Amino acid sequence: MLAALRWIGVWGRGLRSPVAGASTALTLALLAACSGEQEAAVSGDAAAPPSVLAEWGAETGLTLEARVGVLDGSAEYELGRVMQVAIGKDKAFIIADDGVPALRVYDSSGTFVRVIGRNGDGPGEYRSMGGVRTLPDGRIVLWDNRRRLLTTYSDTGAVLATASVPSGLFSADLLHLQHDGTAWVRTMLISLTQPNPMVPRTVEHAWIRVAPDGAIIDSVRTPRAPVEKPSFVLWGPGGFTKPFNHEVLSTVTVFGEVLSGDNSAYVLERGTPGGERRRIEREYTPVPLRKGERAQWEARARNLEEQQRNRPAQPNVISLTPPGATYEIPAIKPAFRTLYSDSEGRAWVQRYVAADSLDAPERPAGDTRPRNFWREKSTYDVFEVDGTFLGTVILPPNTRFADARGRELWVVGAGEEGEDMVARYRIGGTALSDDGVARLPTGSSPPL
Numbered sequence: 001m002l003a004a005l006r007w008i009g010v011w012g013r014g015l016r017s018p019v020a021g022a023s024t025a026l027t028l029a030l031l032a033a034c035s036g037e038q039e040a041a042v043s044g045d046a047a048a049p050p051s052v053l054a055e056w057g058a059e060t061g062l063t064l065e066a067r068v069g070v071l072d073g074s075a076e077y078e079l080g081r082v083m084q085v086a087i088g089k090d091k092a093f094i095i096a097d098d099g100v101p102a103l104r105v106y107d108s109s110g111t112f113v114r115v116i117g118r119n120g121d122g123p124g125e126y127r128s129m130g131g132v133r134t135l136p137d138g139r140i141v142l143w144d145n146r147r148r149l150l151t152t153y154s155d156t157g158a159v160l161a162t163a164s165v166p167s168g169l170f171s172a173d174l175l176h177l178q179h180d181g182t183a184w185v186r187t188m189l190i191s192l193t194q195p196n197p198m199v200p201r202t203v204e205h206a207w208i209r210v211a212p213d214g215a216i217i218d219s220v221r222t223p224r225a226p227v228e229k230p231s232f233v234l235w236g237p238g239g240f241t242k243p244f245n246h247e248v249l250s251t252v253t254v255f256g257e258v259l260s261g262d263n264s265a266y267v268l269e270r271g272t273p274g275g276e277r278r279r280i281e282r283e284y285t286p287v288p289l290r291k292g293e294r295a296q297w298e299a300r301a302r303n304l305e306e307q308q309r310n311r312p313a314q315p316n317v318i319s320l321t322p323p324g325a326t327y328e329i330p331a332i333k334p335a336f337r338t339l340y341s342d343s344e345g346r347a348w349v350q351r352y353v354a355a356d357s358l359d360a361p362e363r364p365a366g367d368t369r370p371r372n373f374w375r376e377k378s379t380y381d382v383f384e385v386d387g388t389f390l391g392t393v394i395l396p397p398n399t400r401f402a403d404a405r406g407r408e409l410w411v412v413g414a415g416e417e418g419e420d421m422v423a424r425y426r427i428g429g430t431a432l433s434d435d436g437v438a439r440l441p442t443g444s445s446p447p448l
Contacts, residue, residue, distance in 0.1 A: 055384070056391035062425040065408070066110040068093055069421030076104065076112040079420035082412050083129045085402040087343055089138040089155050095422055096129035096142065103132065103142055116140065116157040124151060124159035131175030143175040143185060150183055150210060163214030172240055176252035181212030184252045187219070203320060207252060220273050222250040223260050230325035232304050237414035238378055239400035243297050244333045244352070253341040261349070263334035268347060280387045284351070287333045293355045293374040294329055300370050301327035342404035347383040350401070352376065393427060
C-alpha cells in the first residue's frame with residue numbers, strides 16, 4: 001500500500017551450486033563482513049513517504065506481556081548468552097542459551113517447563129547453539145554449529161531426526177525453516193591462496209538447503225555488493241553493529257524466499273531461487289553521522305587496525321581481513337543495517353537513525369577499546385508479505401529482534417541490571433507518541 005511492489009523477473013538463475021564436501025573444521029575469524037551482488041535499480045513510482053499513516057495505524061505502542069531472565073535467582077531463569085529464540089506451541093518461549101549450553105522451554109507466561117537435550121555428543125545432545133526454529137506442528141529444530149548437526153525434537157523434547165550439514169560458521173542468523181520443514185543453514189564458500197596461514201582467495205556467502213528427510217538439496221549463493229571494503233563487527237545486547245557499510249543484506253523467509261536489500265538505497269527484493277522476484281522500494285531521508293559519533297567510530301577503527309597489525313598469524317584460522325587493512329567511516333549512513341523475516345514471512349528492516357549521546361561505563365584497566373557513548377534506537381520498519389508497509393516499531397533499549405507473530409513481538413537483550421533476558425510484547429494498545437512509532441511506555445520497565 002505504501003511501498004512500491006513489482007514483479008521484476010527471475011531470482012538467482014545461475015546462483016545455485018552443489019555443496020562442496022565437508023572439510024577439516026576451521027575456526028573462522030570473522031573480522032570483515034561480506035555480502036551479496038547488486039543489480040540495477042528498477043525505475044517506477046516512488047513509495048509514499050514514511051510520514052504517511054501505516055497499515056497498523058495509531059495502535060503501535062508496545063505492551064509487555066511476558067519476560068524470562070533474572071540477574072540472581074533460580075538457575076533455570078538465569079540466562080547466559082541467548083543466541084536465538086523460537087516461538088513454540090501456545091506462544092511458548094524456546095530459548096537457545098549458548099552460555100550453558102541449554103535448550104530451554106518456558107510457557108507463554110515465562111514459567112520454566114523443561115530443558116531439551118543436554119551438553120554432549122550423544123543423540124539429542126549439543127555443543128553449541130547456532131540457532132533454533134520451530135515448525136507449525138510444534139517440532140523444534142536446533143542447529144549445533146560446533147557439531148555441524150541439525151536435530152529435530154518433538155515439542156516435548158523427544159529426538160525425531162538428525163542431519164549433518166557441512167558448515168562451521170559462527171555468526172548471527174544462521175538457521176531458517178520453511179513451513180514444509182526445509183532448513184536453510186548459512187555458510188561461507190571459501191577458496192584459499194595458501195594452506196597455512198590460511199589466506200582466502202575468494203569468499204562467498206551462501207545458504208545450504210536441507211530437505212525435511214535430511215538430504216542436502218543444494219547451496220544458494222546470496223547477492224553481493226559490487227565493491228566490498230574491509231570492515232569489522234561489534235557485538236552488544238542490541239545485536240551486531242558495523243561501521244555503516246554499503247552492503248547487500250539477505251535472510252530467508254518461511255516460504256523459502258531469499259529476502260535481500262541493497263542498503264545504498266531503500267530497496268528490498270524477495271523471491272524463491274529460480275523464481276520471480278518482487279521489489280519493495282521506499283523513500284527515506286539519509287542520516288548523517290554526528291561529529292562526536294563519527295569521531296567515536298574513527299577511534300574504534302584505529303584501535304582495531306592496531307590490534308590487527310599486532311596479531312600474529314594463527315594456524316587453522318581464516319582471517320577475512322586483508323593484512324594492513326584500514327577501515328573507512330562514511331559521513332552518511334546507509335538506509336538500513338539489518339534484515340529479518342518473522343514467523344509469518346513479513347520483513348523487518350532495521351533502519352539507520354540519528355544516534356544519541358549516552359553515558360558509558362569506564363573500561364577495565366588495560367582495556368584500550370574506546371567507550372561507546374553514541375547509540376541508535378533500534379528502529380524497524382515492518383512490511384507485509386505483499387509489500388504493504390505496516391508500521392515502524394522502536395524496540396526497548398539494549399534489545400534486538402527475535403521473532404514476531406501477528407501483533408506480538410519477541411526480543412532478546414539485557415535488562416536494566418545487565419541481566420540477559422527474553423521478552424514478549426504486544427504491538428498496540430498504548431498511547432500514541434508524537435511521531436506515531438512504537439515505544440516502551442515512558443517510565444515502564446520489565447518485571448523481574
